[in-house]
Amino acid sequence: MVKRGKFWVTVAAIAVMGVLGGCANNSASGSSDNWNTIVKQAKKEGKVVSVGMPDTWANWIETWNDLKSQYSIAHTDTDMSSAQELQKFKSAGKTSSSPDIGDIGLNVAPTAVKENLLTAYKTKYWKDIPSWAKDKKGYYSAGYTGSIVFVTDTKNVKASDAPKSWSQLASGKYKVAIGDVSTEAQAQYSVLAAAYANGGSESNLTPGLNYFEKIQKQNRLSTVDTTIQNLQKGEIQVAVMWDFNALNYAHQIGSKRFKITVPSDGTIRSGYTEVINKNAAHPYAAKLARAYILSDKGQINLAKGYARPIRTNVKLPASVKSKLLPSSDYKKVYHVKNNTKWNQETLKLGQEWKTKVLGAN
Known part of the structure; x- marks a missing residue:
């Protein structure tokens, strides 16, 4: 699809x-x-x-x-x-x-x-x-x-280790998958969410790029696409994606297997x-x-x-x-204030991702 x-x-x-x-x-x-x-x-x-x-x-x-x-x-x-x-x-x-x-x-x-x-x-x-x-x-x-959330496969990661914040995600031992930043907006919004949680915005994505650069240097950034097929096969440990995708995928595969959390230090909607x-x-x-x-x-x-x-x-x-996450889970939500500016930034983000993040090693 x-x-x-x-x-x-x-x-x-x-x-x-x-x-x-x-x-x-x-x-x-x-x-x-x-x-x-x-x-x-x-x-x-x-x-x-x-x-x-x-x-x-x-x-x-x-x-x-x-x-x-x-x-x-x-x-x-x-x-x-x-x-x-x-x-x-x-x-x-x-x-x-x-x-x-x-x-x-x-x-x-x-x-x-x-x-x-x-x-x-x-x-x-x-x-x-x-x-x-x-x-x-x-x-x-x-x-x-849609809001960006974390999806932890408890077959690969202990439920107690499932990240609840960007800070916890950065210090984990598991691999993190966000998809292709050069073409997929879900992945691009994930970078924006990380930027927001670390003091950035749609006009300043550097904190988000720096965040994932650190994960890449730890050899924890997975290049596996965040599809339902890859989740089902167990090829993803922790994914970053839209909440409606996370809930839908978990329902189709088996909701008890996945732990879905909204980062407490900031998400993008x-x-x-x-x-x-x-x-x-x-x-x-x-x-x-x-x-x-x-x-x-x-x-x-x-x-x-x-x-x-x-x-x-x-x-x-x-x-x-009951199909949705409780509203109380969304403690700190950021909305793009300038979609025109954000669109301009996404056109450059793919190359910046390849250079700064994927090229970090």
Whole structure:
């Protein structure tokens, strides 16, 4: 699967009509569409085409099924990375085959806005979304978040030795895997989280690079990719990854085997944003989909897939809430303040990683 929680950086979002209603005149592009018009036209279109939103990712299948049963809107998806999604928006142009909606990392969303690829639409839930997770004009807004955590395989490392902080991770005896920093955003956010915990930010990644340089010099930095297959085979001792990946993988393999911890001295939280293609073949269905994703039911659907909803005022059923780590575990969380700056830094990070970290020995 292309979308493994790695945002991929290669370029410089119980709802029935009554719950979703009230979205009228919320289009930031100045559209006069009201909610009744959106629903009517979306039903007429009868279809929504997504990219990078496969059934098995973040439980999207339940949202697509809801749109089908409640609004008679069929769905198809082609799994892609964030960069591939934006390239598809560009290459398809304004044709009957143009995708309608995609799910991209917040770090590349400013690029999509700058390149004029998106349609703005705020929905009635706009005020529920924190400022760090949305564009002021409504071109993008995150539907769910991810935070960097540690995953310890207790078949390889004693549970009592599982790191609970970056400080403990640095002094451990086990190998640490974070993935490919040159191409994978999950790995890049891991570097940022380490930087933040050691006094850095998206504008100063040096503390993070220095941190992993020390681990490399100890011969503890593993080059094994942080996939579910490698975890299952026992090829990873401690991995650094998104919490929703960690929880999902642990559930599939056997949750008792893995210990998942949020670093107490700092983690990074970012998210995915559901963006509407400016040239969407089914623009009303795309707007309806975004509104549904941000509704209470849409947010609960995402939580069922281990993704933490962006709207904190949604009451999750106990059975769903238990799928996520307790909010109290996230003691020190950093949000990227400047995604444009962060995107610029990631373009340089791959080479810096190879030179400073991998070349440390």
